Amino acid sequence: MNEERIPLSALASGEVGVVCQLAGGRGFMSRLATLGFTPGVEANMVQNFGRGPLIVLVRDTRVALGRGEAMKVLVRRVTNDQ
Amino acid sequence: MTNDQIPNPKSQIRNPKSEARTEPGRSVRNQITVALAGQPNVGKSTVFNLLTGLSQHVGNWPGKTIEQKTGTYHYNDTTVQIVDLPGTYSLTANSLEEQIARDYIIKEKPDVVVAIVNAAALERSLYLLAELLELSVPVVLGLNMTDVAEQQRMYIEPHVLEAALCLPVVPMVASKNQGMRELVEAVDRLASDPDSYDPRRPGIREDHQAVLAHLQKIIAEQVPEPYPENWVALKLLEGDREITRIMQERLSPEKWEQVHSILMKHEDAILAVAGARYEWIGRMVRAALVRPTFGQVTLTDRVDRYATHPFWGLLVLVGILGLVFWLTYTVGAPLQELLDTYLVQAGAEWVRSALSGAPVWLVGLLADGVIGGAGMVVTFLPILIIFFATLGLLEDVGYMARAAYVMDRFMHLMGLHGKSFLPLFLGFGCNVPAVMGARVVEGQQARLLTILVAPLVPCTARMAVVAVLAPIFFGRHAALVSWGLIGLSLVMLAIVGIALHELVLGGEHVAFIMELPLYHLPNARTIGLSVWQRSVAFLKKAGSIILIVSVVVWALSVLPGGEIESSYLAGMGRLLTPLGALMGLGWRMMVALLTSFVAKENTIATLGVLYGTGEEGARLADTLSGVLTPAAALAFLAMQMLFIPCVAVVATIRQETGSWKWTAFNIVLLLVLSFSVGIAIYQGAALVGWGV
Numbered sequence: 001m002n003e004e005r006i007p008l009s010a011l012a013s014g015e016v017g018v019v020c021q022l023a024g025g026r027g028f029m030s031r032l033a034t035l036g037f038t039p040g041v042e043a044n045m046v047q048n049f050g051r052g053p054l055i056v057l058v059r060d061t062r063v064a065l066g067r068g069e070a071m072k073v074l075v076r077r078v079t080n081d082q
Numbered sequence: 083m084t085n086d087q088i089p090n091p092k093s094q095i096r097n098p099k100s101e102a103r104t105e106p107g108r109s110v111r112n113q114i115t116v117a118l119a120g121q122p123n124v125g126k127s128t129v130f131n132l133l134t135g136l137s138q139h140v141g142n143w144p145g146k147t148i149e150q151k152t153g154t155y156h157y158n159d160t161t162v163q164i165v166d167l168p169g170t171y172s173l174t175a176n177s178l179e180e181q182i183a184r185d186y187i188i189k190e191k192p193d194v195v196v197a198i199v200n201a202a203a204l205e206r207s208l209y210l211l212a213e214l215l216e217l218s219v220p221v222v223l224g225l226n227m228t229d230v231a232e233q234q235r236m237y238i239e240p241h242v243l244e245a246a247l248c249l250p251v252v253p254m255v256a257s258k259n260q261g262m263r264e265l266v267e268a269v270d271r272l273a274s275d276p277d278s279y280d281p282r283r284p285g286i287r288e289d290h291q292a293v294l295a296h297l298q299k300i301i302a303e304q305v306p307e308p309y310p311e312n313w314v315a316l317k318l319l320e321g322d323r324e325i326t327r328i329m330q331e332r333l334s335p336e337k338w339e340q341v342h343s344i345l346m347k348h349e350d351a352i353l354a355v356a357g358a359r360y361e362w363i364g365r366m367v368r369a370a371l372v373r374p375t376f377g378q379v380t381l382t383d384r385v386d387r388y389a390t391h392p393f394w395g396l397l398v399l400v401g402i403l404g405l406v407f408w409l410t411y412t413v414g415a416p417l418q419e420l421l422d423t424y425l426v427q428a429g430a431e432w433v434r435s436a437l438s439g440a441p442v443w444l445v446g447l448l449a450d451g452v453i454g455g456a457g458m459v460v461t462f463l464p465i466l467i468i469f470f471a472t473l474g475l476l477e478d479v480g481y482m483a484r485a486a487y488v489m490d491r492f493m494h495l496m497g498l499h500g501k502s503f504l505p506l507f508l509g510f511g512c513n514v515p516a517v518m519g520a521r522v523v524e525g526q527q528a529r530l531l532t533i534l535v536a537p538l539v540p541c542t543a544r545m546a547v548v549a550v551l552a553p554i555f556f557g558r559h560a561a562l563v564s565w566g567l568i569g570l571s572l573v574m575l576a577i578v579g580i581a582l583h584e585l586v587l588g589g590e591h592v593a594f595i596m597e598l599p600l601y602h603l604p605n606a607r608t609i610g611l612s613v614w615q616r617s618v619a620f621l622k623k624a625g626s627i628i629l630i631v632s633v634v635v636w637a638l639s640v641l642p643g644g645e646i647e648s649s650y651l652a653g654m655g656r657l658l659t660p661l662g663a664l665m666g667l668g669w670r671m672m673v674a675l676l677t678s679f680v681a682k683e684n685t686i687a688t689l690g691v692l693y694g695t696g697e698e699g700a701r702l703a704d705t706l707s708g709v710l711t712p713a714a715a716l717a718f719l720a721m722q723m724l725f726i727p728c729v730a731v732v733a734t735i736r737q738e739t740g741s742w743k744w745t746a747f748n749i750v751l752l753l754v755l756s757f758s759v760g761i762a763i764y765q766g767a768a769l770v771g772w773g774v
Binding site: 022026027028029030031032033034035036038039040041046047049052053055058059060061062063064065066068069 | 171172174176202203204205206209234236320321322323349350352353355356357360382383386390392483486487490491494593594595596597598599600
């Protein structure tokens with residue numbers, strides 16, 4: 001696994017990241033943590049067109065996030081060793 | 083339908099051992115209260131509908147604009163009152179819904195809480211259960227949508243889950259009416275024997291136990307009833323806004339300072355607390371859940387390749403909306419006309435002939451005032467039903483969230499949430515469903531904002547007035563003027579949206595975080611009930627206000643002399659003459675504007691009466707083009723686009739906001755806006771010397 005922390009919004013469609021930190025206010029952290037975005041969880045990028053909102057799959061749930069919100073979620077990219 | 087049975091015969095519940103009720107040691111109960119809790123998109127409203135059928139009562143939570151549904155069912159000799167809590171992801175007060183849900187559980191102490199979870203997103207939807215278990219109410223877990231889970235190749239062993247959690251777990255497929263009987267039985271068992279309830283509860287991570295104990299020591303004996311102390315300490319650590327506010331008020335400044343410094347040191351404690359809950363959930367489901375080793379490409383993924391695509395998604399949306407309006411015009415509008423001809427006009431005729439000997443005022447009151455008002459309410463119904471059914475269908479299959487996703491970037495520009503788009507769009511047909519449809523918008527402020535701007539969407543009735551008047555004044559430029567007026571309305575909607583968002587509602591950034599549920603087949607019963615409830619709500623609450631206002635306006639237009647020219651209404655129009663002069667409009671035009679409050683189409687009828695030309699044809703056109711300059715006509719048309727919506731919409735705004743204050747605010751806002759724009763157009767034209 002890569003150690004570099006990147007914003008969730010930097011994952012391309014189909015890529016997987018592991019959430020390591022949420023950088024936002026308490027309300028923001030609370031809403032995302034409740035939806036399952038807690039440190040250590042895998043996030044699958046379902047759709048990311050590079051601009052506008054994106055869709056990510058976390059704990060069997062598809063969550064749409066604004067780009068601004070996705071930038072505040074820091075992840076480590078899971079590299080495919082195949 | 084009476085309340086004493088579950089309406090669907092399949093779910094008739096009969097306990098074979100009803101004599102069990104009389105066994106010694108078993109308390110005889112007559113009424114119990116059950117709260118229904120669950121996250122959004124877990125099928126909670128389907129469960130509620132199955133349990134309560136038409137015994138539902140829909141209102142608002144006291145003092146809130148959030149819908150409250152209650153209902154009853156009977157099981158043996160027990161009347162079970164069900165309270166449907168707002169769908170929330172957690173019980174931390176980030177939103178009003180969450181606060182309402184947890185305050186209800188803590189303060190009203192229902193006998194049993196039924197927590198519905200979605201088997202296809204088991205861990206996430208168990209999060210709410212983890213929070214419920216921190217409170218002391220007995221919980222029954224309804225494991226819903228097991229069929230959807232199996233389509234995703236996720237298999238859950240309910241008994242294993244039950245053994246892990248140590249509380250009743252009932253597998254169900256509410257959309258197919260499976261498991262309801264078992265759920266009702268489980269509720270009954272738990273309610274009769276609450277002492278047997280001893281579930282596993284999520285613990286606190288070690289690194290936070292000390293902090294939590296410390297917090298609890300500081301706040302000891304300062305926590306207001308009925309909140310449990312340890313729960314308050316945990317909520318403080320989670321950064322719960324409401325609990326923080328309450329404790330800041332209760333604690334002495336020194337104690338609050340201590341609490342505050344602890345909280346500052348653990349600002350991201352919510353991540354640890356939520357993480358611990360998810361770890362606990364993981365342990366609880368480990369043995370019960372079998373999931374596929376490889377990711378599945380599901381129907382939802384395939385549909386979403388198009389439905390949420392930035393380009394194809396817009397096309398899909400346009401296609402769906404086109405279909406809705408096609409349906410409205412090919413089915414709704416003719417039905418509306420049929421109702422008008424054969425019910426309203428025929429009714430008025432019948433009253434006139436039946437009461438031919440009665441005083442003129444009585445005939446007028448009944449035929450024009452009462453039947454006119456009631457008729458308008460009835461003729462609204464076909465279009466409302468089509469719109470409500472569409473909203474219900476799109477919501478139920480899961481498309482609503484996709485439409486919001488596709489439109490969010492545009493709606494954000496106005497400080498609105500993507501979910502506001504569909505209700506507002508329906509406003510082009512009629513503003514009433516736009517205001518009622520705002521219920522799909524999450525968050526009190528976003529919902530209120532949607533309601534307040536909805537009257538600025540030009541509805542078909544307003545456009546009908548424009549369609550008659552624009553050709554009179556602008557000839558072959560009429561189409562251009564009409565499009566310009568629509569554009570003006572939408573620009574005003576954006577400006578008002580941004581201004582209200584910034585100035586009145588605090589300008590909070592609307593974070594876009596939204597679940598996209600799995601697509602699933604619509605449930606006719608759920609949609610039917612939502613159409614039924616919304617239509618009834620409109621008829622009952624808005625209907626009575628519409629009737630009263632239309633009678634009052636009718637009275638004002640004939641009193642005291644029986645002629646509109648010398649009526650009180652005309653007097654009011656004359657009072658407005660100085661204001662009208664700023665726009666080049668005489669008192670007759672102002673009266674026409676005032677009568678549009680009852681129904682927008684009244685503008686034309688009133689002008690016909692006041693200018694003595696009748697409604698139709700060239701005479702009105704000749705007269706009007708003689709009395710109004712093009713600049714004044716443009717000012718008038720702009721004003722009637724932005725003016726107070728018709729009484730049906732105002733009544734609906736009152737009903738949906740639950741507040742006369744916001745309703746009055748909206749009226750004043752639109753009055754000021756429409757007059758300002760009218761004056762600006764006329765004076766601007768005068769300044770550049772056009773059309774005066």
